[in-house]
Every structure is written in C-alpha cells, then in structure tokens.
Amino acid sequence: MNYFSSNFKLGILGGGQLGKMLLHDTRKFDIQTYVLDPSEEAPCKIACNQFFQGDLMDFETVYKFGKKVDILTFEIELVNLDALTQLEEEGVPVYPSPKTLKLIQNKGIQKDFYTQHNIPTAPYQRFENLENLKSAINSQQSTLQLPFVWKCTEFGYDGNGVKVVRKVADLDELPNVECIAEAMIPFKNELAVIVCRNPSGEIKTYPVVEMEFHPEANQVEYVICPARIDEEVAQKARAIALNVSQQFHHVGLLAVEMFQTENDEILVNEVAPRPHNSGHYSIEASYTSQFENHLRAILDLPLGNTDSKVAGIMVNLVGEENFSGNVIYKNIEKILDWDGVTPHIYGKKQTRPFRKMGHVTIANEDVNKARKIAEQVKNTIRVISK
C-alpha cells in the first residue's frame, strides 16, 4: 500500500489537540486525512484535508464518515463503538480495534481484564449503581473498607468521575451510576509508559515517565522523562506495560498509567489507547515522537526509535481559576527566553478554569536543570482572559 502523496485516506475521529499534533506528522509524510469532530472550532479544522462536523457518539455519523476512508483511528475514546464494530466487520481497518476499545471504555471491565490476565492492579469491587455500593457498605459481610477511591466506570476524564470516599456521608455527593470502589494504595510515584505496536506485532516502549499532579484539579502538572527512579523499577514498569499491550492485542499507542507503591510494587491504574498527555515531551525529546509512531503503527510501517535525545519535561497549560473568555497567554515572551523551552498552543479561543489550552516542553541534557526551568515556566506563564 502506498500512503505517501497518494489517494490513500486516513480517518481520524476527534479533532482536538491530539489530532492536531498527529496532523503534523500526516503532513510531514503527505498522507491525506479526513477528520470528524462536533466542534465548528476544532483545532484540527485546518491542516487536515477534509473536515466534517458531527457527533462522535452518533452511529450514522461515525459509520458514514468511516465509509469514506481507508483506515480509521481516533484521538478520543468517547466514540460510537457499534459504528466502529460495524465498519470493522465490513472490512474497514479500525486501529485500535473496537474489541480493544470495548475492554477499555468501561473501567469495571478494564479492571476485570487486568485480574483475568494477572496484571497487577489495586483491589476493587464493581457496582451497578451507587445504591448497590451503599448497601454493600451497610451489609455485615462487607469487605469494603474506608477510605476508598470511587470511580464512575464510564465517561470520566482528567480526574472527573474520581472521588476519595473517607466517610459514608461522602457518598451522598456522588451520582447514582455504575462505579467501582478501589482500595487506596499509598504510592511514591505515578508513572506512565507508552507502548507502540503495529499489526505485524512489532512492539516498542517509550522510557518510563514520572507524573506530578495538581493537588485540586487532579490534572497532570509536570511529566518528567526519564522518571527519576531506580533502573530496576523502570524495567519492571516497561515489562508490565509491554504485557498489557500484548494482552489487549493492541494496535497503535497505548499509554499505561501505573502506581509505584511504597515497597516498589508496580500497579496498573488505567490505560488510554491513543496518543497521550504523558507522551507530549516526545515531540522535542525523543528520536520519534509518539504521534509519528502512532501513525507508523496504524499504517503497519516499521516503528521509530523510542529512545530520548535529551531529557524532556512537559508542563500543561491549563486555564487559570476565575478566568473565562478569550484567552491570552501572559508572559509567554518571558518563557521563550529560557533554554530549550517550546510552547504548544492548541488553538482554543476560549479559556475556562483548568481547561487544557496547551503545553510547554523543556528539553535539556540534564533532567534536574530541566525540572528547575519547568518550575519557572509554571510560575511565570498565565493562561487568563482579556
């Protein structure tokens, strides 16, 4: 199959920042792209060859879009699964496969999958709704212990749909939806490994990264590559991530988020079957960025080198609290003056508290120097409104 400067068409479901960064590589390879997104102002609207506005959860919209392209992928999991399944049955290659997506979209099913495949993960119990969870707590036989982490099984993202339940009364603030109750595991670090796999089965892992979270918003604030952990722990994390990808028969990128416990156990938290925030550093720091490797993988081309040229740290640019409206990036000229600093502005016109508006990468030979500059960047740039 000839993808380059040809009539081949790649379809992308979702037109946000992940798609926008992916489009850079489709342009670099001159591969034609069609993008479907509900928003008139989607960051992908330019740079793709054809943009279609429509609902990603609507069967007809997704199905008809899929029929126009030669291979279909997505930059967001919240897409109509039945349409993807139908398209795959009718011979349109969909990567990652809807079979894989089905196992991931629902956190309860995802956790069961880990248990069935002996992949280490925190103990949990599944509940059809909040009522069942409440009665379980009140029942004599309950093995459920407070505090625990409540997670709704679907449609959660960026920390939405996750709450720590310390006392029974906390449950009253929660929606009555399908959920899991997960044991609270004290951990040293949150880590992530991005795995890349093509249909021929070639598979590579990126180095382990360390994630620092914003205390309130529960959003990643810094992603640090390489993670400042023992080589032994790093190897264990990469091996587990590799295993997860293989068990899922996953094609494309799989971001595996993990906890490093106090006694250096690795527990899989959750996965994302697409380019991931924890891999943005790779644009500047890796020989092959996660986006180029996603493209190589779904086109069944040889995978690129996942090693790093230099250390990379990513700082998320999220909308500042108490600001909503037309965005301005205050002090961006200041941060541009520092070594190895590259901002990525996603192109959203409106800012809102904690909305992901962009990110900044700091590339440096020395990860500790990079970390210092990252802190300066974080404390200097402000995402506010006019």
Added chain:
Amino acid sequence: MNYFSSNFKLGILGGGQLGKMLLHDTRKFDIQTYVLDPSEEAPCKIACNQFFQGDLMDFETVYKFGKKVDILTFEIELVNLDALTQLEEEGVPVYPSPKTLKLIQNKGIQKDFYTQHNIPTAPYQRFENLENLKSAINSQQSTLQLPFVWKCTEFGYDGNGVKVVRKVADLDELPNVECIAEAMIPFKNELAVIVCRNPSGEIKTYPVVEMEFHPEANQVEYVICPARIDEEVAQKARAIALNVSQQFHHVGLLAVEMFQTENDEILVNEVAPRPHNSGHYSIEASYTSQFENHLRAILDLPLGNTDSKVAGIMVNLVGEENFSGNVIYKNIEKILDWDGVTPHIYGKKQTRPFRKMGHVTIANEDVNKARKIAEQVKNTIRVISK
C-alpha cells in the same frame, strides 16, 4: 502585541516546502497565517488559515495581499520588490526588509556589497551582458583568466544560472544576460552557517554545516551537522556569517554559504534571506528548528537555542532521472526501519528529474554513524513515477 490565538495575521509570500515547514510552527503557536502562491497545488494550501492564488512577481497581487496582514515575510526571493518597498513605506513590517532583499536578489550587487564591507569573497568582475564579457576576454588589458565561473546575476537557483567556463567557446552556450565572472577557487569544503536575528538585534548562529553536492545537478545531496572541520575554522566561519548578517541589518534567517579553501580561508559564496535547505536537519537535531527561530525573529520574540541535541544529516529527495509523472517513493518502508530516520515529503504530486520532492533527516549521537545511515538511505529510496 499578542500573536497567540489572536487576530494577528502573518503573511507568507510563497507556498512551497519552506512555507509548509514554517506553517508547522505557526500552528504550534496558533498564529494566523495568510499564504500567497501561484500554484493551485502549493504544499502550503492546507495548514495556513487563508490561501491566495496569485503571481508573486506582480505588483498589484503582492501589494493587495500585503495590505491584508500585520507582518509580511517570504519563503522565496523571487517576489515583487517594488510592492514590498511600497508596503514597508506604508507601515507594513516586511521581514527580511526589501532593502536587504535588494542587495541579495542581484548576485552582482551582492558581491559588491561584500567587497565594500571587507567580507572575504572570491575575486569577480561584473558584466552588463554576455557581449561585454566576450569583448573583455578578447581585449588586451583583460585580467580575466580561464577557467572561471560564470553566474547570471538574477533568477538563478539550485545551480541554474551557474557554469564553469574553461574555454572561450563555452561562452556560446550562455544566455546574453547580466552576469559575473568569478575566479575558480580550489576548495576543501562547502560550508554553511544559518544566522538568526530579530528587530531588537538579538542574534544567534547555528553550528557550521558541511554540504556535499551532486556532481551533475549541482544540488546539495547531504548536509552534515556538525561539519567535520577544525573548531578553529568553524569559529571563523560563524564569526564571518555573524558579520554578514549584521552588515545587512538582516531580520529573520540568513543562510550564509561559504567555501573553505585549501589553506583554510573562508570565502563567502552567497546568501539566502530565508529558511534554507542547509538548515532542515535542525527540525530533528536542534533545540530550536530554523523555522521556529525564523518565526521568533520576525515577531521580535526571544530567539531559541541553536545548539544541537544530536548530530543531524539531511539527504535531499530529488526526482530520479528519466522519471516524470505521479510520484512514488519506492522503498520508503525500508528506510523507516533504520535508526533515527525521518522522511519529510513535501506533497508535490508530480516528480521530474532533480525536482526537490522531500528530504530525509538522520539523527544520531555519532555523526559518522549518521553519515553511514545517510548513505544507505540515499542508495535505497527512489523518487520515481508510476
């Protein structure tokens, strides 16, 4: 001035591959772009915010386009100078300035400029046309010695408009246009240094690169960064390039091509006031690519780090002889399998002998390993037609 996700508009004259690669960075910063190019199929047509089709040498077309934007730049020198001058007089910032472009567009004027500013360059004589050159040779007082290099003063590119004259009869094949006769200097290496300067006067040079040329087509085949030369020679070359940029009061990128003579003298050959083929390696190998730095410079933002993360070698992908028509990139899957190899396909549908269709970057910690892989790439990939 707020450039990011704002109403600010950057105008780019020329919509070829240089513009296309520049657009990646305008997208990364979410800066609005308008592009003018004569071709319906210009590589820049997607990824810019608005594309205008028109003649870059036509005063009205360029003037009207310039009136639509806040800052104007170009990716090709063959643009209507009077329109740029008019626009600048009317307050539209044009970078590089038409005053600079005027000194560069004509190779005779460019050579005189070097002489006037004590910038080392090969001895030359200017002639209004071929007839004057012929009579000069035949005159008794002639100081002109064969062999010499004939160069037409305008509209030459990629080795067009350059011929070595070994005997008087060779002149008969040449057009009767304004030209220079330049002494043939035996040299060890052709080198280039890209200089970046913003209106505030901040100025940086990229490392010295080494250029290997295709014997017949006189097009660059490999660009090697860092050049494999003595540090002392490298420092001399960077200092001369810096001086050239300052003498021109140049804003944006200036690529300075130089000869390293047998006795390690540095002679300036010619300059290009824009992103340059000799800087494409910087996308993968430098902390800040030449394109991002061009953008930073013309917007008077702080310049990015021009140092390299790793060694980078660029291989030009030019159309193979005896092939014309719809392009295919034969064996591209093979080269993707090698370490640190990234193809850039410009998106031209039709190939022609020696037409620039793309380039491949090889990034590696070791420049000699990179050079070996570059040779393999060169001998493996074929730009042919169906």
